[in-house]
Each structure stands twice: as structure tokens, then as C-alpha cells.
Amino acid sequence: MRKAELEHVLVQLPIAVCIIDEARTIVFANAAFSGGLTLRQADLTGRLLDDVFPQQIRFLKRKINSVFALKNPSFSYWQQRPHVFPMSSSRPITGDESEMYQNVQFIPLLDSADEVSHLCMVISDVTAEASYFLQQSELKAALEEEHQQLQKLHAELKQAQQQMLQSEKMASIGQLAAGVAHEINNPVGFVRSNLETMQDYTAKLINVMDRQQKIIQKQAEPRFIALLSDLYERLGVAYIQSDLPDLIKESLEGTERVRSIVKSLRDFATYDDEGWVALDLAAVIRSALALLENEIKYKAKVQLELPEQNALIWAKAASIRQLLFNVILNALQAMQPMGLLQIRCTLQQDSIELIIQDNGCGMDNETLSRIFDPFFTTKAVGQGTGLGLAEVYNIVQEHEATMQVDSEPGTGTRFRFCFKAYRG
Ligand SMILES: Nc1ncnc2c1ncn2[C@@H]1O[C@H](COP(=O)(O)OP(=O)(O)OP(=O)(O)O)[C@@H](O)[C@H]1O
Ligand SMILES: [Mg+2]
Structure with a gap:
């Protein structure tokens, strides 16, 4: 093939080709190169690359110098430098002219002296x-985000499921508690009644013994008196006489305590989920505290202020109990042992105010603004579902009550609820 024919092919080649000398003068540019440029140039041949591409020349110089110095080809890949030459794409993907993404090869041409x-x-x-690659990357990023959202959703569902399991557990504990409460009530009833009878009998017997002793002291033979007092001493009868009434009294107090626990358990177990009733808030507070006694005992001192009269509100007993549990447990969890838990219920004109205050860790504004969000928790994984206060929020709404929370880091937190008083 003749040189002229070869040059013709080079000129017509659909790939852009440009040849320069060491001084960076353009000695040849084919039609694809000149035609592709977005800058309109009359003739490129004989012009300095630096003049035609002033913005690109710094990068081009680096590449060109390295090729001249090392005699090795060099390459510019679109991902590092997408648009070296200002050209438009010959196959715009969108139908519009788009800026050309390009790979550029810098090839050394050697003379006869191998220079x-x-x-x-x-x-x-x-x-x-x-474009395809970029679309794929965008797609991948979108998929990854979707995947993350799904994972988050999955975690939330898992927590919701835990919460459901928890309430199922509570429901079955409730049933169990009702059964156990019933079973315990009968024996405790007769133990108590027997103890009361024993208390009466013991008082009588001690009385009789006292009198007998006085008679014996006066009228019996000294030998008999000596024998008897020796026996009394050996058996510690004096001690028994003084201790027996105390023992019976303590046992009766014990049965009283069992009775009150059983009552709390029954209250807890027999709540009617749907039933709206005129509820004495003070009584519910007492029963909640009795049920939480074990959690409270080593964690906080309770300062309780309840009204003398009934604090009646129109409410669902189970919901109000749940509200108290959630708020009191949070307060206990926020405290160092032995913190101070203040619960104050007061009757106002048309309303009943309930304040639950702790001197625990408190919250900053950022935390405070999110506490009613379902699943918001600052507790370790598996420790809190973050549904406690969301539930409280719903209960407050359902009861058309109001709630206000004040908290200060390091000082403590105060929940204030205001319920409409029930007027019958
Ligand atoms: N009395 C409080 N003192 C300090 N922080 C509190 C108090 N009450 C709630 N919080 C904060 O509010 C967050 C949300 O409470 P919420 O009761 O909704 O969920 P939780 O206690 O984390 O989890 P769960 O109640 O399911 O065990 C808690 O993680 C805690 O950071
Ligand atoms: Mg909680």
C-alpha cells in the first residue's frame, strides 16, 4: 500500500489521532480529532498544542515529557481523567450531545536512530x-442504600417482635399470677385465721401460767417450788413467755404482706384490657409500687405523696399501670443506687396531677427530643426496645391527658402528667 493511501486511511479513521513533535507542534490531526473538538479550529497542523489546549496542557505536558524521556507508551484512563480533550461524544447515549469520556494513548514514534x-x-x-459503568455504580449505590434500609427495618421488626413476645410473656405471667394468687389465698387465709386464734390462746395460756405461778409461790412446798423453777429455767420458759406473742405478731404481719402481694398480683392479672373505669390513680400507684418493690428495693428511696381522697380518673386500668411501669422503670434505670424517686399525685380543680421525678443521669436536648420516637433507645443492644415511652405517649393521647418532661443532664428527669378528674 502506498504512503498516500495509508495517510488517507489515517485521516478517515473513526478514532481521533493527533501527532506532535518534541516541541509539541501538531504535525498531523485526523478528521475525527479536528471534527470532534468542541472548539472550532480552522487548521490544527503547525500549531502548538499549548496554544490549542491551554487548559489541558499541564497534564498533557507531563504525559508527553514522560513518553519522550522514557520511550514508553503512556495511557490516560477515563476513570482518572474522563475528558482530556474537549470533544463531544460521537454516540451520545441520551440522544443529546454529551461530553466525551475518553481513554488516551500516548504512543512514541521512533526514528531510524531509535529516538x-x-x-x-x-x-x-x-x-x-x-455511562453504562456510571449507571451501574449509581444502581449499586441505590441497591446498597435499599439494603441498609431493609436491614434497619429488619432490626426494627425484630425489636417489635421482642416487644410482642414481652407482652405475651406478661400476659401469660398475668394468667399464672392469677392462678397462683388464687391458690395462695386459701392457705394464707387459714394460716392467718389460725395465727389469730393462737394469738388469743397464747395470751390466755400465759395469763393462766402467771396466775398458777403466783399461787404456787405462795402455797406449794419449797421442794416443789425449787423443782419447778429449775425446770422453768432449763426450758427457758420465761423467755418463751415473752417471745411467743412477738413471734405470733410477726407471723401475722408476714401473712398480711403475702396478702398484699397476692392482691397486687390479682390486680395485675385481672385487668380488663378494654374496660374504661373510674380509676383511683393513687390506688394504681400503690399497686404498681408494690409490684415493682424488688426493682426498687436496692435502687431507690421512694418519696410518695398521695391525696387523702380518691383521685378518680376515667381510664383503662391496664394502660395506666403500664404507663407507671414504663416511667418508673426508666427512672430506676437512669439512677445510681440509691437514688431518690419522688412520686406525687395531687388533686386540682378539674384535674389530677401526677409527677414522677428522679435524680438520675438526665438527658440532653438531643435525646429529649427523641424519647417518644418508637425504637429510640440509648440502652445497649438487647437492653431496651425503645418502645416504653412511645407506649406512654399513646396512653396519654388515648386518655386525653397531657404530659410534660423536664430533664437536665446530671440532675435528673421529671415527668408531669395531667389527667381530667372524673366527676361521675
Ligand atoms: N428518667 C429518665 N432519665 C434519663 N433518660 C431517660 C429517662 N427516661 C427515658 N430516658 C431516655 O429515653 C430513652 C427511651 O426510653 P424508652 O422507655 O422509650 O425506651 P428504653 O427504656 O430505652 O427501652 P424499654 O423501655 O423498651 O426498655 C431511653 O433509652 C433513655 O435514653
Ligand atoms: Mg423504658
Whole structure:
């Protein structure tokens, strides 16, 4: 093939080609190169690359110098430098002209002395591949985000499921408690009644013994008196006489305590989920505290202020109990042992105010603004579902009550509820 024919092919080649000498003068540019440029240039041949591409020349110089110095080809990949030459894509993906993503090869051309006399730049249009690649990356990022959202949702569902399990557990504990309460009530009833009878009998017997002793002291033979007092001493009868009434009294107090626990358990177990009743808030507070006694005992001192009269509100007993549990447990969890838990219920004109205050860790504003969000918790994984206060919020709404929370880090937290008083 003749040189002229070869040059013709080079000129018509759909790939952009530009040849320069060491001084960076353009000695050849094919039609694809000149035609592809967005800058309109009359004729490129004989012009300095630096003048035609002033914005790109710093990068080009680096590449060109390295090729002249090392005699090795160099490459510019679209991902590092997408648009070396200001060209538009010959195959715009969108139908519009788009800026060409390009790979550029810098090829050394050697003379007969094996020196680099010229450098050939071959620019390939990779807009289609690049667009596809970029679309794929965007898709991947979107998928990843979706995946993360699904994972978050999954975690939330898992927590909700735990909460459901918890309430099922509470319900079955409730049933169990009702059964146990019933079973315990009968034996405790007769133990108590027997103890009361024993208390009466013991008082009588001690009385009789006292009198007998006085008679014996006066009228019996000294030998008999000596024998008897020796026996009394050996058996510790005096001690028994003084201790027996105390023992019976303590046992009766014990049965009283069992009775009150059983009552709390029955209250807890027999709540009617749907039933709206005129509820004495003070009584519910007492029963909640009795049920939480074990959690409270080593954690806090309770300062309780309840009204003398009934504090009646129109409410669902189970919900109000749950509200108290959730708020009191949070307060206990926020405290160092032995903190101070203040619960104050007061009757106002048309309302009943309930304040539950702790001197625990408190909350900053950021935390405070999120406490009613379902699943918001600052507790360790598995320790809190973050549903406690969300539930409280719903209960307050349902009862058309109001709630206000004040908290200060390091000082404590105060929940103030205001319920409409029930007037019958
Ligand atoms: N009395 C309080 N003192 C300090 N922080 C509190 C108090 N009450 C609630 N919080 C904060 O509010 C967050 C949300 O409370 P919420 O009762 O809704 O969930 P939880 O206690 O984390 O979990 P769960 O109640 O399911 O055990 C808690 O994690 C805690 O950071
Ligand atoms: Mg909680």
C-alpha cells in the first residue's frame, strides 16, 4: 500500500489521532480529532498544542515529557481523567450531545536512530461504556442504600417482635399470677385465721401460767417450788413467755404482706384490657409500687405523696399501670443506687396531677427530643426496645391527658402528667 493511501486511511479513521513533535507542534490531526473538538479550529497542523489546549496542557505536558524521556507508551484512563480533550461524544447515549469520556494513548514514534521523534495521541471514545459503568455504580449505590434500609427495618421488626413476645410473656405471667394468687389465698387465709386464734390462746395460756405461778409461790412446798423453777429455767420458759406473742405478731404481719402481694398480683392479672373505669390513680400507684418493690428495693428511696381522697380518673386500668411501669422503670434505670424517686399525685380543680421525678443521669436536648420516637433507645443492644415511652405517649393521647418532661443532664428527669378528674 502506498504512503498516500495509508495517510488517507489515517485521516478517515473513526478514532481521533493527533501527532506532535518534541516541541509539541501538531504535525498531523485526523478528521475525527479536528471534527470532534468542541472548539472550532480552522487548521490544527503547525500549531502548538499549548496554544490549542491551554487548559489541558499541564497534564498533557507531563504525559508527553514522560513518553519522550522514557520511550514508553503512556495511557490516560477515563476513570482518572474522563475528558482530556474537549470533544463531544460521537454516540451520545441520551440522544443529546454529551461530553466525551475518553481513554488516551500516548504512543512514541521512533526514528531510524531509535529516538522518539514524534508522539501519537490516540483518543478512544468510551462514553457508552463509561455511562453504562456510571449507571451501574449509581444502581449499586441505590441497591446498597435499599439494603441498609431493609436491614434497619429488619432490626426494627425484630425489636417489635421482642416487644410482642414481652407482652405475651406478661400476659401469660398475668394468667399464672392469677392462678397462683388464687391458690395462695386459701392457705394464707387459714394460716392467718389460725395465727389469730393462737394469738388469743397464747395470751390466755400465759395469763393462766402467771396466775398458777403466783399461787404456787405462795402455797406449794419449797421442794416443789425449787423443782419447778429449775425446770422453768432449763426450758427457758420465761423467755418463751415473752417471745411467743412477738413471734405470733410477726407471723401475722408476714401473712398480711403475702396478702398484699397476692392482691397486687390479682390486680395485675385481672385487668380488663378494654374496660374504661373510674380509676383511683393513687390506688394504681400503690399497686404498681408494690409490684415493682424488688426493682426498687436496692435502687431507690421512694418519696410518695398521695391525696387523702380518691383521685378518680376515667381510664383503662391496664394502660395506666403500664404507663407507671414504663416511667418508673426508666427512672430506676437512669439512677445510681440509691437514688431518690419522688412520686406525687395531687388533686386540682378539674384535674389530677401526677409527677414522677428522679435524680438520675438526665438527658440532653438531643435525646429529649427523641424519647417518644418508637425504637429510640440509648440502652445497649438487647437492653431496651425503645418502645416504653412511645407506649406512654399513646396512653396519654388515648386518655386525653397531657404530659410534660423536664430533664437536665446530671440532675435528673421529671415527668408531669395531667389527667381530667372524673366527676361521675
Ligand atoms: N428518667 C429518665 N432519665 C434519663 N433518660 C431517660 C429517662 N427516661 C427515658 N430516658 C431516655 O429515653 C430513652 C427511651 O426510653 P424508652 O422507655 O422509650 O425506651 P428504653 O427504656 O430505652 O427501652 P424499654 O423501655 O423498651 O426498655 C431511653 O433509652 C433513655 O435514653
Ligand atoms: Mg423504658
